[in-house]
Amino acid sequence: MLYQTYLQIHLGNIRANIQEIQKRVGANRKVMLALKANAYGHGAVQVARMAEEIGIDWFGVATVPEGIALREAGVKANILKFGPVFQDAIEAAMLHDITLTVCDKENAQTLQTVAAQLGKHAKIHLKVDTGMGRIGVSVPEAPELARFIEQDCPDLDLEGIYTHLPVSDIKDQSYTKAQVERFKKVIEEIETKLSREIAWKHCANSGAVLGHEDAWLNMVRPGIMLYGYYPDKETPHTVPLKPGLSFYSSVIFVKKVRAGTPIGYGQTWVAPRDTWIATIPAGYGDGFNRLLSNRGRVLINGRSYPVVGRVCMDQSMVDLGPETDVKVEDIVVLIGKSGEEEITCDEMADLLDTITYEITSQINPRVIRYYDEDGVRD
Ligand SMILES: Cc1ncc(COP(=O)(O)O)c(C=O)c1O
Structure with a gap:
């Protein structure tokens, strides 16, 4: 085995999740897949290729290089860059046919200038801040910005308008409902002003895919649920989801230690009895978070073992107990199933007081991704 720590990406599960989303929102709506941060760690190119095969023709990325990487891999679908683009990246983005986000007049003017220089028509989506407080033109200023793009920027094609919902995943739906109403109203105003749709x-x-039908409009833009996780425990589980990945390592060293032996940096764990310790070649340099020190657990041959001592950059230790048959090269499950046992991404996120988004997107590039089709480890 060249790679001792690896991810098994369940492409078949991700495909099934996309198809469940399509079923929920209906065939008359487009589904734009959020593929930013390497598809939340799952591999943007592989997810995009699979998705194009089932008819998905919109992807969203966070950066221009993310979009270019998809184009260089042969992806033909529309790619929207979420968020404004820096001046230096505009030309590359336009040459790679990446749809750009506009939030203000200055940015629109700069895009127009570059598009004219390139002799290209650039597709853009207008981002309106209806209550996220992050980026976007304000609601009162949005119609005038739309008019400016339409009338004063002849090389920009305003083909989309969007906003973002910060609390669509919680039980209290009132804030999101008000936001969606604001968004629909501003769309109406803009369409009236431009005399077109x-x-x-x-x-x-x-x-919102899971809990806010009024927010679907003619395109939805899911991310985390593609990869098999609900954004929050409170969000209605209206779509069945299957996990997009399993995270594996392997035992590289097993030793018996006497009671009183300190383990790892800082000597934060001392063996309370004679015991067996396994070392695994996965650490925070792989995305196995250091906060799992003395708190996390792993699965080996269907049994659960606690992480002991500090998680190192490249290695971690687990306590196998006084009797063990665990041996070098046994598979270690960091996230996923082993026999009857399972460590879910949600369990790890809860333990680390974070969200599944952070867990999967922080599994580092040196962890090789293997792609299966049927969800079974090969
Ligand atoms: C602009 C934008 N759209 C869509 C998404 C997808 O959100 P989620 O992963 O919660 O479905 C994100 C991710 O945060 C985003 O930034």
């Missing part, structure tokens, strides 16, 4: 209107992240 905007082709694509979108705001539904996973929380």
